Amino acid sequence: MAPLPPSTADRPAPGPAPRSWWRRNQIAITPWLFLAPGILFFAVYVLIPVFQSFNVSLYEWDGLGAAEYVGLRNYEEMYWDDAFYTSLKNNVIWLVLYLLAIPMGLAIALLLNQTVTGIRIYKSLFFFPFVISQVVVGLVFSWFYDPSFGLLNVMLGWFGAGPVNVLGDERWVTYGIIAAGLWPQTAYCMILYLTGLNAVDPEQIEAGRLDNARGFRMLWHIILPQLKPATFIAFVVTIIGALRSFDLISIMTGGGPFGQSRVLSFYMFEVALSEYGFRMGYGAAIAVVLFLIMLVFITYFLWSMYREERGR
Amino acid sequence: MVTHYRAALAALAMTTLLGSGALAESHEMALSGELKIFSDMSNPAPRAVMEGMVERFGEMHPDLDIELTVIDREAYKTQIRNFLTANPPDVANWYAGNRMAPYVDAGLFEDVSDLWDAEMSESLASTKGAMTLDGKQWGVPYTYYQWGVYYRKDLYEEHGLEEPQDWETFKSNCQTLLDNDIKCFTIGTKFLWTAAGWFDYLNMRTNGYDFHMALTAGEVEWTDDRVRQTFANWAELIEMGAFIDNHTAYSWQEALPFMVNGDAAAYLMGNFAVAPLREAGLSDDQLDYYQFPAINGDVELAEDAPTDTFHIPSGAQNKEAARAFLEFVTSAENQTEINAGDALGQLPVNANSSVDEDKFLKEGFETLSSNSPGGVAQFFDRDAPAEMAKVAMEGFQEFMVKPDNLDRILDRLERARQRIY
Numbered sequence: 001m002a003p004l005p006p007s008t009a010d011r012p013a014p015g016p017a018p019r020s021w022w023r024r025n026q027i028a029i030t031p032w033l034f035l036a037p038g039i040l041f042f043a044v045y046v047l048i049p050v051f052q053s054f055n056v057s058l059y060e061w062d063g064l065g066a067a068e069y070v071g072l073r074n075y076e077e078m079y080w081d082d083a084f085y086t087s088l089k090n091n092v093i094w095l096v097l098y099l100l101a102i103p104m105g106l107a108i109a110l111l112l113n114q115t116v117t118g119i120r121i122y123k124s125l126f127f128f129p130f131v132i133s134q135v136v137v138g139l140v141f142s143w144f145y146d147p148s149f150g151l152l153n154v155m156l157g158w159f160g161a162g163p164v165n166v167l168g169d170e171r172w173v174t175y176g177i178i179a180a181g182l183w184p185q186t187a188y189c190m191i192l193y194l195t196g197l198n199a200v201d202p203e204q205i206e207a208g209r210l211d212n213a214r215g216f217r218m219l220w221h222i223i224l225p226q227l228k229p230a231t232f233i234a235f236v237v238t239i240i241g242a243l244r245s246f247d248l249i250s251i252m253t254g255g256g257p258f259g260q261s262r263v264l265s266f267y268m269f270e271v272a273l274s275e276y277g278f279r280m281g282y283g284a285a286i287a288v289v290l291f292l293i294m295l296v297f298i299t300y301f302l303w304s305m306y307r308e309e310r311g312r
Numbered sequence: 313m314v315t316h317y318r319a320a321l322a323a324l325a326m327t328t329l330l331g332s333g334a335l336a337e338s339h340e341m342a343l344s345g346e347l348k349i350f351s352d353m354s355n356p357a358p359r360a361v362m363e364g365m366v367e368r369f370g371e372m373h374p375d376l377d378i379e380l381t382v383i384d385r386e387a388y389k390t391q392i393r394n395f396l397t398a399n400p401p402d403v404a405n406w407y408a409g410n411r412m413a414p415y416v417d418a419g420l421f422e423d424v425s426d427l428w429d430a431e432m433s434e435s436l437a438s439t440k441g442a443m444t445l446d447g448k449q450w451g452v453p454y455t456y457y458q459w460g461v462y463y464r465k466d467l468y469e470e471h472g473l474e475e476p477q478d479w480e481t482f483k484s485n486c487q488t489l490l491d492n493d494i495k496c497f498t499i500g501t502k503f504l505w506t507a508a509g510w511f512d513y514l515n516m517r518t519n520g521y522d523f524h525m526a527l528t529a530g531e532v533e534w535t536d537d538r539v540r541q542t543f544a545n546w547a548e549l550i551e552m553g554a555f556i557d558n559h560t561a562y563s564w565q566e567a568l569p570f571m572v573n574g575d576a577a578a579y580l581m582g583n584f585a586v587a588p589l590r591e592a593g594l595s596d597d598q599l600d601y602y603q604f605p606a607i608n609g610d611v612e613l614a615e616d617a618p619t620d621t622f623h624i625p626s627g628a629q630n631k632e633a634a635r636a637f638l639e640f641v642t643s644a645e646n647q648t649e650i651n652a653g654d655a656l657g658q659l660p661v662n663a664n665s666s667v668d669e670d671k672f673l674k675e676g677f678e679t680l681s682s683n684s685p686g687g688v689a690q691f692f693d694r695d696a697p698a699e700m701a702k703v704a705m706e707g708f709q710e711f712m713v714k715p716d717n718l719d720r721i722l723d724r725l726e727r728a729r730q731r732i733y
Contacts, residue, residue: 064418145561147557165558168502170713254502258713275389277698278414
């Protein structure tokens with residue numbers, strides 16, 4: 001049998017000296033290097049805390065002393081907790097009603113998408129509520145709703161309607177806060193749609209005109225499909241905004257009256273971090289539930305973005 | 313926010329004090345190093361008091377570098393947890409009663425029983441109980457204030473009413489006012505604790521101090537008939553319409569205008585309500601105070617008098633100086649000075665101090681020192697553990713709006729009690 005030819009690997013490579021490991025893998029590694037700071041901080045401040053929350057939710061801990069392992073007892077308590085269901089119900093109301101910001105923002109954007117003298121001023125005025133702090137929005141609306149001197153009740157008085165204590169009545173309070181939240185959120189959606197409308201193809205509108213489309217049909221079949229990216233972003237920010245509705249509640253009612261305006265994020269804060277709270281385990285359990293709710297939406301968003309990417 | 317008092321002031325003080333000569337003996341030990349003080353006395357008047365105390369203490373100990381950090385009073389309540397563990401000062405403000413239990417249990421407050429010698433125990437006797445947990449003392453008080461009914465004297469006189477001495481007059485007064493379109497009581501329950509003031513008084517008058525303490529300590533069921541009796545008394549007032557409408561929308565300050573404008577005649581509040589009422593234009597002829605009247609003749613009168621305190625964190629660096637500061641704070645002269653009408657406007661805890669000439673302070677002092685045989689409570693949210701206080705105060709607010717929900721509320725409180733204690 002003829003001897004095998006010596007393996008090529010043993011032989012020094014012909015031509016120039018071998019490229020270093022770095023040079024060979026440069027292309028593959030560079031993106032990861034650029035991503036590394038982002039990944040690191042995302043892991044430290046988001047991913048790891050998510051798992052820590054899961055872990056803390058299995059303990060009874062006041063944040064100071066030793067933590068006591070209690071298994072799923074925090075979740076069991078949540079199952080019996082009326083305040084949790086009130087918060088959950090309010091979260092659903094927030095999610096549904098907050099979406100009103102999208103059609104309202106679209107309507108205002110359509111109204112403002114014209115060239116009239118001073119339109120920039122009108123646009124800025126409509127955008128104004130989004131620029132001011134949520135705390136200020138909350139205060140303004142608190143005074144607006146005030147049962148003794150608030151503008152709302154003055155106006156109701158003109159029609160002979162009695163004073164309504166919006167923020168002190170458990171039937172109205174959540175809707176009152178959502179109305180306050182819709183004010184800046186509508187402005188946000190409006191700005192998204194205004195930029196979207198800039199990108200609408202005038203030729204398609206022209207073609208639609210020729211086919212005798214006008215008014216609502218024009219909007220529904222020609223304009224809206226082209227605004228789909230704007231609608232998607234508006235949907236995402238509104239859903240996230242609804243789930244994060246914390247500052248307005250904290251400013252306007254502090255969760256009251258008797259806890260009827262709480263949402264999960266506020267309840268979590270109250271249980272774990274407020275003056276009378278410091279039940280880290282129970283707070284973490286609420287956070288886990290909130291996370292699971294958000295996960296539904298996050299999955300949907302990611303999935304539709306993925307589909308979008310692949311479609312291209 | 314951090315203020316350094318040392319060089320100039322101390323030097324100035326030295327020159328003036330050396331002349332007087334008498335100072336040397338009273339402070340035999342020379343304190344040096346740094347003394348870090350964290351304070352929650354952030355409102356203008358208390359802040360000036362705190363700064364004044366630091367200044368005077370600095371004059372007495374010129375070698376001591378005192379660093380005072382004043383933190384917003386509300387923010388302090390959550391920050392204290394962080395700085396006690398991570399970055400403890402040498403002296404910190406807090407509250408008496410059960411409110412200090414979490415930090416005592418976690419070993420974050422220093423046992424200062426050694427300061428409470430026979431002399432101090434006598435001069436501060438009224439609050440020794442409130443400073444004691446597990447048989448040891450964990451801090452010292454610097455001020456407290458009475459609660460009671462502040463009322464519009466002119467309105468009472470206009471309708472021929474007098475300060476009620478018993479529950480029947482209390483209610484009939486109220487009915488007269490209501491007949492004249494005046495609400496009996498203003499209250500703002502947005503932040504819940506104001507309603508707890510009513511519960512404290514109604515429960516202490518119906519069932520007495522000892523029962524109230526047992527309830528806040530979790531030894532009595534909330535569904536107990538005696539608790540129900542308290543709520544029944546409360547319901548009488550609610551059903552009369554004694555309280556202003558829409559009180560859930562107001563903070564305690566926002567409820568003041570009703571009294572100033574004459575829409576409501578009285579306010580069950582702490583003495584701190586006097587200052588804003590005066591500022592709003594009510595003169596001392598229009599404004600007066602009475603002690604909450606007896607309901608059940610068989611129980612002794614007891615009062616709420618929340619006490620504010622100083623503590624030494626167990627992680628403090630300069631405990632020697634901190635102890636000296638605590639002793640300085642409790643001295644009779646200092647307590648007289650800081651509680652004067654133009655300073656805190658509250659009551660000194662030290663029995664050897666003198667009370668300011670202010671009429672509310674004098675009445676309050678008399679109420680607490682001679683007319684409160686049952687005992688002195690701290691306040692619901694300081695006597696009960698924080699979690700229980702939160703759930704209960706929410707229940708009180710709900711009850712004030714929907715008295716018919718009482719059974720549901722009490723069941724909820726009882727479930728909470730079984731879980732918390």
